Amino acid sequence: MKHIFLKRVLPVAFLSAGLTGMQACKPKGTQSAVTGDAASKAYVAPGKYDEFYNFVSGGFSGQMSVYGLPSGRLLRVIPVFSVDPEKGWGYSEETKPMLNTSNGLIPWDDLHHIALSVTNGVHDGRWAFGNANNTPRIARIDLTTFRAAEIIEIPNSAGNHSSPFITENSEYVVAGTRFSVPIGDNQDVPINSYKDNFKGTVSFIGLNKDSGDMHIAFQILTPGINFDLARAGKGKSAGWVFFSCYNSEKANTLLEVNASQKDKDFIMAVNWKKAEEYVKAGKGVKKAVRYAHNKYNEQTHTAISTIEKEVLTLDPKDCPDMVYFMPCPKSPHGCDTDPSGEYIVGSGKLAAIIPVFSFSKIQQAITGKNYDGTFDGIPVLKYEAVLHGEVQKTGLGPLHTEFDDKGNAYTSFFVSSEIIKWNIKDLKVLDRVPTYYSIGHLSVPGGPTAKPYGKYVIAYNKITKDRYLPTGPELTQSAQLYDISGDKMKLILDFPTIGEPHYAEALPAALIAKNSRKIFKIEENKNPYATLGDKNARVERVGKDIHVYMTSIRSHFTPDNIEGVKLGETVYFHVTNLEQDWDVPHGFAVKGANNAELLIMPGETQTLKWVPEKAGIFPMYCTDFCSALHQEMQGYIRVSAPGANVPLSFSTGSTEPAAAQPSKDGSTVKN
Amino acid sequence: MKLKMITAATIIYGALLFTASCGNEGVKTETTDPAATSPQELANNQPETHGIEIKEGDITITSPLQKDLVSAGKSIYELKCQACHKLNEEKLVGPGWKDVTKKRKPVWIMNMITNTEAMLTSDPEAQKLLEQCLVRMPNQNISKDEARQILEFMRENDGEK
Numbered sequence: 001m002k003h004i005f006l007k008r009v010l011p012v013a014f015l016s017a018g019l020t021g022m023q024a025c026k027p028k029g030t031q032s033a034v035t036g037d038a039a040s041k042a043y044v045a046p047g048k049y050d051e052f053y054n055f056v057s058g059g060f061s062g063q064m065s066v067y068g069l070p071s072g073r074l075l076r077v078i079p080v081f082s083v084d085p086e087k088g089w090g091y092s093e094e095t096k097p098m099l100n101t102s103n104g105l106i107p108w109d110d111l112h113h114i115a116l117s118v119t120n121g122v123h124d125g126r127w128a129f130g131n132a133n134n135t136p137r138i139a140r141i142d143l144t145t146f147r148a149a150e151i152i153e154i155p156n157s158a159g160n161h162s163s164p165f166i167t168e169n170s171e172y173v174v175a176g177t178r179f180s181v182p183i184g185d186n187q188d189v190p191i192n193s194y195k196d197n198f199k200g201t202v203s204f205i206g207l208n209k210d211s212g213d214m215h216i217a218f219q220i221l222t223p224g225i226n227f228d229l230a231r232a233g234k235g236k237s238a239g240w241v242f243f244s245c246y247n248s249e250k251a252n253t254l255l256e257v258n259a260s261q262k263d264k265d266f267i268m269a270v271n272w273k274k275a276e277e278y279v280k281a282g283k284g285v286k287k288a289v290r291y292a293h294n295k296y297n298e299q300t301h302t303a304i305s306t307i308e309k310e311v312l313t314l315d316p317k318d319c320p321d322m323v324y325f326m327p328c329p330k331s332p333h334g335c336d337t338d339p340s341g342e343y344i345v346g347s348g349k350l351a352a353i354i355p356v357f358s359f360s361k362i363q364q365a366i367t368g369k370n371y372d373g374t375f376d377g378i379p380v381l382k383y384e385a386v387l388h389g390e391v392q393k394t395g396l397g398p399l400h401t402e403f404d405d406k407g408n409a410y411t412s413f414f415v416s417s418e419i420i421k422w423n424i425k426d427l428k429v430l431d432r433v434p435t436y437y438s439i440g441h442l443s444v445p446g447g448p449t450a451k452p453y454g455k456y457v458i459a460y461n462k463i464t465k466d467r468y469l470p471t472g473p474e475l476t477q478s479a480q481l482y483d484i485s486g487d488k489m490k491l492i493l494d495f496p497t498i499g500e501p502h503y504a505e506a507l508p509a510a511l512i513a514k515n516s517r518k519i520f521k522i523e524e525n526k527n528p529y530a531t532l533g534d535k536n537a538r539v540e541r542v543g544k545d546i547h548v549y550m551t552s553i554r555s556h557f558t559p560d561n562i563e564g565v566k567l568g569e570t571v572y573f574h575v576t577n578l579e580q581d582w583d584v585p586h587g588f589a590v591k592g593a594n595n596a597e598l599l600i601m602p603g604e605t606q607t608l609k610w611v612p613e614k615a616g617i618f619p620m621y622c623t624d625f626c627s628a629l630h631q632e633m634q635g636y637i638r639v640s641a642p643g644a645n646v647p648l649s650f651s652t653g654s655t656e657p658a659a660a661q662p663s664k665d666g667s668t669v670k671n
Numbered sequence: 672m673k674l675k676m677i678t679a680a681t682i683i684y685g686a687l688l689f690t691a692s693c694g695n696e697g698v699k700t701e702t703t704d705p706a707a708t709s710p711q712e713l714a715n716n717q718p719e720t721h722g723i724e725i726k727e728g729d730i731t732i733t734s735p736l737q738k739d740l741v742s743a744g745k746s747i748y749e750l751k752c753q754a755c756h757k758l759n760e761e762k763l764v765g766p767g768w769k770d771v772t773k774k775r776k777p778v779w780i781m782n783m784i785t786n787t788e789a790m791l792t793s794d795p796e797a798q799k800l801l802e803q804c805l806v807r808m809p810n811q812n813i814s815k816d817e818a819r820q821i822l823e824f825m826r827e828n829d830g831e832k
Contacts, residue, residue, distance in 0.1 A: 533749040533753055551754055553764075554809055556754070558754060
């Protein structure tokens, strides 16, 4: 009954707390009004493709998931910041370097937001970016392979939340720190010296126009506040990025109270074109740091991790006209620019109105020095001077706004659990629909770009109570799909999601499907441990290491019998998939391996490390169904005691009895 | 030859594509509709190095053997074929290659390499082999020219000079 109390009473409690005059929109029951044609609108018949790809953050799962819209079908889970035994991600020797950081290999992170690459402010379907919130990192996913191609750690950051938002031509991906922390050599300071010692940063990660390769171009030092989300400008505001900030109180304890003291926090406006000028003029200061920069090479099928040792920082004190604050009520979360780039929508998650700022007015206020004092030396623009207007009579707790192709905005309301549609120009509320309990973020296909496609709004729920069959104390995460093609928003589908979905983006399938990679050409396999053809299959001993150069093809491994491994040795299975056909990966697993499996794409080589712990016969097999004889795709490896006189040997298809006289230990014998 | 039937079916099927969009495993055509914009068609229209049909007139067989083709064919065999095909009569996953050029016409062999799915679907001889081996021969992404090189290597394996 508790949830009924929450649903019915909580909004009333808020109303009676003085927030009168607004329409409280109660979430309805599980039977939420769905019109008769809803199913047909979300139905994509077997054999037909969806119109949109929806890239959804996997939250605390650390992964990114890809759904088809409007069907809500799960198409792929892309492992990014968390190890994924299903795909061997973070377990194979080739992928382990992708999860390397200055703190060593980190097998988990918290992927919060998605940004898709853009050209002229419009999706180009090349890359998706995701942020690691816990140990600050940004990942770039290559949308031809749907695999993480690069992960870069962010130094001088803690809680990389305000990330990874992207500028109009993918010049930069930004990464703002959530937590301010001490920066520099002396970090062993009292926590309650926060106001003196803690600093924030926002980082600008430059992208190579052709390859997408990332590098940290510069960081901007900021006052010791918290950054939540960000959006780059576009069109006339293209040279700017806007960051929502909370904790302008600079509290370091019980933030739910102590960071909610002021009526207004800030949106930080950064003129990145100006920042580039300061970098060119040599205003940047190089600071010694350590951060990992990991790249996956699709020719060698191998990641390499490099530790970088320097970052360029800009201090607003030395760089006037680069950073401004704009007051924004209250604990702002979302900070979203409309398709024209003129309007910046703030969302105070403890507020009951939506402030909309005007880029033109921001420029006028800067020219006229229309300031309301300074904050840590940075000018604060007057609220009234930069405001286009406030959307009144909304719900409670606006979080995030996206836009359609008709001049409308859609804002999610966490506290009152609804989506409100309003007009950007006249700020009038046009429609509202309940979401089932506690919507977090929302997404409109193309919503953050200069040319939204509209058509749907997807609500990503924070709590899924009552939507699906119960599964114990924990329920699946969930998304809800609304048709926005008419005047009224219509709920047409619920679909479950993984982790906790934060941001998501959707784009037309046509932008990606045509470039999708089908195989890796075996002739182009440059993995140093590749076995290019069965005649090269072999087993070699190098000191205490055994290297198995193995091939896989429907339906056997070569070699499939290996003997002569000794306890105390480490075995590396380098498996090359010789297939050249779409969707024919082979898997590889060994009994007792304290690791995971491999999943090797056609034409690829991957390596499983195995340290046997006892003598005996260990079966190995293919884990991914490959043919009618998949079950027969297996082999054995024999492990002997350290002193045993068993020669290293290997075979495939040999039916000879075991060799009576083992050859000299250490030699290689092929049966 | 059954191949002629496949060719005829392909032409009819290709014509049907203009009026109806449907998928038919095994009989693939290279027909593309330039006006196609749906993701389904975009994905289908991606160029792939298989589903290439070889016709009688496409092949020229000469004697003596072309040594450069033989050696190129041998390299492809070692990289992509050897895992399943031995060079003697012995069946491994697929049939041994010994005397294949004496039992099959060049056009049949090359179609089996480059147009595998269609052959396994429509050609009675290919279907007989599938019943024996029970593993569909995988597409190994081999071009028409490469298939010709493999054929030359097979001829050498069968003792031609």
